Amino acid sequence: MSCDRLTHPLVRVNGELRRATWDQALERAAEGFRRNVGRHGPNSFAMLSCARSTNEMNYLGQKFARVVIGTNNVDSCHRTCHAPSVAGLAAVFGSGGGTSSYQEVEDTDVIVMWGSAARNAHPIFFQHVLKGIKNGARMFAVDPCRTGTAQWAERWLGPNVGTDVPLAHAVAREIIHAGLHDEAFIERATTGFEEFRESVEPWTLAAAEQVTGVPAAAVRELAHAYARADRAQLCWTLGATESHDATDNVRALINLALLTGHVGRYGSGLSPLLGQNNAQGGGDMGAVPNRLPGFQDILDPAVRERFEGAWGRAIQPRYGLDLTGMLTAMAEGEVTTCYLIGENPVQSEADSLACVKRLSMLDHLVVQDVFRTKTAQLADVVLPASAAWCETEGTFTNSERRVQRVRKAVDPPDEARDDIWIMCEIARRLGHDWHYDDAEEVWNELRAVSPQHQGMTYQRLADLDGIQWPCPSEDSLEPSFLHGRLWECDPVERGAPAPFAVLRRPPPVGPPDGEHPPRRVGARRGSADALLARPVTVWDGGPRTEGAPRRGRAQPDPARSGLQDRQANRGR
Template identity: 70%
Template sequence: MRKRQPKTYTRLTHPLVRDSRDEPFRRATWDEALDRAARGIERNRGAFGMFSCARATNEMNYVAQKFARVVMGTNNVDSCNRTCHAPSVAGLSAAFGSGGGTSSYEEIEHTDVIVMWGSNARFAHPIFFQHVLKGIRNGARMYAVDPRRTSTAEWAESWLGLNVGTDIPMAHAIGREIIHAGLANQAFIERATTGFEEYVRLVEPWTLSLAEKVTGVPAAAIRELAHAYARAERAQLCWTLGITEHHNGTDNVRALINLSLLTGHVGRYGSGLQPLRGQNNVQGGGDMGAIPNRLPGFQDILDPEIRLKFESAWDTVIQPHYGLNLTEMFEAMEDGTLKAVYCVGENPAQSEADSEQAVRRLKALDFLVVQDIFLTKTAEIADVVLPATAGWAETEGTTTNSERRVQRVRKAVTPPGEAREDIDIICDLAARLGHDWKYADAETVWNELRSVSPDHYGMTYERLEEHQGIQWPCPSTDGLEPTYLHGRLWEPDPGKRGPLAPFGIVQHDPPVDLTDEEYPIRLTTGRRLDSYNTGVQSGGYASPLRRGEYIELSPEDAERYGVVVGEQVQVTSRRGSVTAPVWVDTALRPGLAFMTMHFPDEVDTNALTIEANCPIAGTAEFKASAIRIDKLPIATIVG
C-alpha cells in the first residue's frame, strides 16, 4: 500500500514579487515589494478590499482595519469570522446588542445541564472540552445534538442525531414542549423579552411527532432534552459550525437563543450561550473592527456619534455605510467592482465554499497582495508576497478567546530570515500611501484601541498580566465586571434593565443543495483533532495515525457501494469532483458522509461545497452538500 504524505509548506523568509502573472516569483527587497504593493493598491483605490487574520493579534487586526478605513477610505474589511461565526455575532447582536458569548469557561464547570449543539468540541475545541468534562464530573448532564455520533457525543447522557439542516424544527419543538409542559420562565419572559406571543404561534405547529418526522430524532428524546433544559437551575447552550455554516445560519442561532429566553438561561452565573470559536482570535478580530459593519469595540458604523469619535481620533472621514463582507467581496470580484485585495494571514483560495470558483475570482483581480508566514495557495496567485511573523511565539500583543477573555501573547523566538512584524509591514505600506503612523510597539497600538473602545478601556497591559487575562467589558481600571453578560435583564428596576431581548421569529428552511437520485448522499464537513484549517500549519505534521483526507462513510453505505477502507472513490457534487480514499465510521448513519478541509492540496473538499450564503451574515452552507460516490474502474488502496 502507498502511504500518502501531506504537503509540507516552506516558511516565507523574504519578499517575493512577479513581473507579470505569467512569470514565476523572484526574490525582492522589502523596499521594492512595498513600493509595488503601494502602487498596485493605489491604482485600484475605490475598488479595494482587505482580508484580516483571525490567528493574528488584536493589535494587528486593529491596524489592518484602520488601514482599510483611513488609508483606503473603505469599510471593505473582513476576516474568516465570516466563514464560521458571523451568524453567531449577528444572532447574539440582534437579541442582546452584543456579539460575544455570554458566559465564561469556568461557568460550564458549575452548571447543571450542558447542551452541545452542532459541535464536536472534543475534537474542535479540546481546551474548552476539558472544562466540559469537569462540569460532567461535577454532576452536569450533557446532551449532544449532532447529525454524527461524534467523540463528544460519547460523553453525553443522550445523543440526538438529527438530519442535517433541521436544527430550527428541533429547537421549535423543544420550545413548544417547554411551553405546553408549563416550564417556561414566565417571570423572566415578562421582565426581559419581547415578542413572546408571536413566538408561541411560531412554534405551535412543531409537535414532537412532526419534529420526529422532520429531524429523525425520536419524540421521546426531544421531550427529555426539553424538560432537562427547562427544569435545570443552571444550563449552558453551546454551538459551533454545525449551527452557523448554513444558508440560514443566523436563523439557526436565533432559534437557539429563543430557548434561553424562554427559560431564563442567560444573564446569570452558570447559565448562558457559548458560540465556540475555532481559531485563537476569531472573537478578537471582530472586536477590533476587522469587519465591515462595526468599528473597534463592536461600535456601529452607522451611528454618527460613534463615527465622529473615531474621525477625531484618527483624523479622517469614515464612510457612513457598511462595507462589503468577505462573501460580498468575492461576488464583487466577479462583476469587476473589486479589483485589488490586501490579504493578511488568510487562505480563501482553499477555505471558501466552491473553491474552484474562488480561485478563478482571485486570479481575475488586477492586484493581489498576500502577507503570510507560508506560501499558501492564495499567496501563489498573488502579485506581491510579504513574509510576516506568526501571531504567536514571534510577536507581542493580545488575543481574545471565545469567552471574551483578552490575554497577552509574548515574543519567544526570532522570526526567520527577513520576516517582519505584521504591524510594521502595514504601517510601512501606509506611509507609502501618505499616512505616517508612529507606533513604538504593540502596547502603543493597544492603548490607542483602549482610548476609543469603552469595553477595553480598563485593560492595560499591566492589568492583563496581573489578572492573567480579563474578559470584556472592562470599562474601568479599578475593578472587573461579572464573568457573564446581560445580568441587566434580571434587574427589578426597569430603568436599569436596558433594551429587552426579542424572540427571533425564524422559519425552517431546508438545505439548498437537495439530495436526489443522482446525488443521494448528504455531505457534511468539519474538523479533526490532529489537523488545523486548510492544513498550511498542520499538514506536514498531522498524526501518523491519520494522515491525509478521507471521505468517511457509514458501514451500511460502504457495503452498498462495495468499497473498503482505503479504496479510492470519485466524489462528485453539482460543482466539482475529487478523488478520495474511503474511511468507514460508525458515527455516521446511512446517507450521511463526512469530510474535512484539512488537506486541500490532496483532496479539495471545498470543490464540492456550495456557495449558498446566509443573507444576514454571509456565511456559506459548508455543512449540507449533495454528492454521489462512484467506484473507480480499478481499485486503488491508500494506506
C-alpha cells in the same frame, strides 16, 4: 521549519513570483493600491484580516482600510464559520460575544452541546465540561454524528442534517406546553413571545420526530431537563453555524435561553465556541464591514464622530462588503485590488475554482502571510510575516471574551517581518506617517476608542492572566456573565428587551442525489467528515496540514471504506 515558510518578499515579474528586496516589494504594494484607488475610488479596495493573528494586528488592519484607503470593505475568515453567531447574538443582545465564562460550565446543572465536537476541537473548553459533569451536570449532545463529545453525554440526539430549527422549535413547544417557561422573565425582559409561541405550535414531538429523526422521548427529555435546571449552558460550534440558514439556527437556540431565563445569570448562558484562536478578537477589533472597534455600529453618527476625532479621517456612513460581497464585486469589476493578511480563501472558500477566477481578475493582489499558500501563488506581491503565536507580541481574545497576552518567544526567520511593521511601511508610502514603537502602543490606542477594553492594560492582563470584556475601568472587573441587566426591576436599568425570533424553516439547499449522496456537516475535526463527499486533506486554510504525509490515511475516502450515510469514519 516548513519548506513552504515565507522568508523573503516576492513580486511578480513576467508572470512569475521572484525574490525582491523589502523596498521593492513595499513600493510595488503601495503603488498598486494607489493606482487602483486613484482610478476607481476607495471602495475598489478590499481587505481580509486574519482571525489567527493578534488583536493589535487586526485593529491596525481595519484602521488601514478605513484611514489609509477610506473604505469599510474589511472582513476575515470568521465569515465562513462564526459570523452567524455574532449576527444572532448582536441582534438579540446588542453585542456579539458569548454570554458566559468557562468556569460557569463547571458550576452549571445542564450542558447542551449543539453541533459541537468540542472534545477534539476545543479540548481546553472540554476540560471544563468534564469538570461540570464530575460536579453533577447532565450533558446532552445534539449532532448528526456520534462524536467523541457525544460519548460523554447522558443523551445523544442525532437529528437529520439541516433540521436544527425544527428540533429547537419542538424543544420550545414542549417547554411551553409543559408550563416550564419563565413567564416572569419573558414578561419583563423580552418581546415577541406570543408570535414566537404561535410559530412553534405546529412542531409537536411527533412532527419533530418525523422531520428530524430524533425520537419524541429524547426531545421531551432534553426540553424538560433544560427548562427545569436552575442553571443551564447552551454551547454550539460549526455544526450550527456552517449552514445556509446558520443565523436562524443561532436565533433558534437563543430563543430557548430567553424562554427559560437561562441568560444573564451566573451558570446560565449561551456560548459559541470559535474555531480560530482570535476569531472573537478580530471582530472585536473592527475587522468586520459593519462595526468599528469595540463592536460599535458604523451607522451611529456619534460613534463615527468619536473615531473621526481620534483618527483624523472621515469614515463612510455605510457598511462595507463582507467576504462574500467582496468576491461578487471582484467578478463584477467593482473591487480591483485586495490586501490579504493571513487568509487563504482559495483553500477555505467552498467554491475554490470560482475564488481563483475572481482573485485572478484583480488588477492588484497583495498577500501577507507566513506560508506560501495557494492564494499567495496568485499574488502580485507576497510579504513574509511573523507567526502570531510565537514570533509576535500582542493579545488574543478567546471564546469566553477573555483577552490574554501572547509573547514573542523567537525571532521570525530570515527576512520575515512583524505584521505591524509591514502595514506601517505601506501606510507611510501612501502618505500616513504611522509610528508604533511596539504592540502595546497599538493596544493603548485601541483602549482609548473602545470602552469595553479601556481597563485592560498590558500589565493588568499579565497580572490577572487575562480579563473578560467588558472592562471599562482599570480599578474593577465586571461579572463573568453578560446581560445581567435583563433581570433588573427598573426598566431604565434593564434597557432594551431581548426579542424572540420568529423563524420559518427554509427548504433544503442541494439535497442529496445520485451524483452527490452524502450531506456535509460542518465540524472542526474529522469525526464528522465521514459525511463529506471527498476525503479531508486540510484544516483551517491548509498551511499547517497540507504537508502532513498521513493526512489522507487518517481520513480515507468514505465511499472506498464502504461507509454509508451517517456512519462515523474512525481513522486508523
